[in-house]
Amino acid sequence: MKLNKIHHIAIICADYEKSKDFYIRVLGLEPLQEVYREERDSYKLDLAVDGEYQIELFSFQGAPERPSFPEARGLRHLAFEVDYLEEAVAELTQEGIAVEEVRVDPHTSKLFTFFSDPDELPIELYEK
Known part of the structure; x- marks a missing residue:
């Protein structure tokens, strides 16, 4: 396949x-x-x-609720690539959306963070 x-x-x-x-x-x-x-x-x-x-x-x-927490089995999160993480975080914050602290991927040295959609689906933003 x-x-x-x-x-x-x-x-x-x-x-x-x-x-x-x-x-x-x-x-x-x-x-x-x-x-x-x-x-x-x-x-x-x-x-x-x-x-x-x-x-x-x-x-x-x-539709029944699905437990959503970082280390549960199944789909872990949805990730989007962005050009500039700080700008994206500022836009989300302006919308009143709570965003986790920006972290650095230890393997790629790229910036990333997480926030949730209205149903608590974890969403990651990963800087290009």
């Missing part, structure tokens, strides 16, 4: 409008297509990162 790339990441949110605002307005992702699936009473929003389709945002009525 030859895998070419990660096609997309699917995220189920508790409050669709709040998460939609977060991913579009706060993080600056580009909405590509939004559909309402009546049979599931669910929205699906396709989002692009720097012009490339990468994230599907879903609303599902009554």
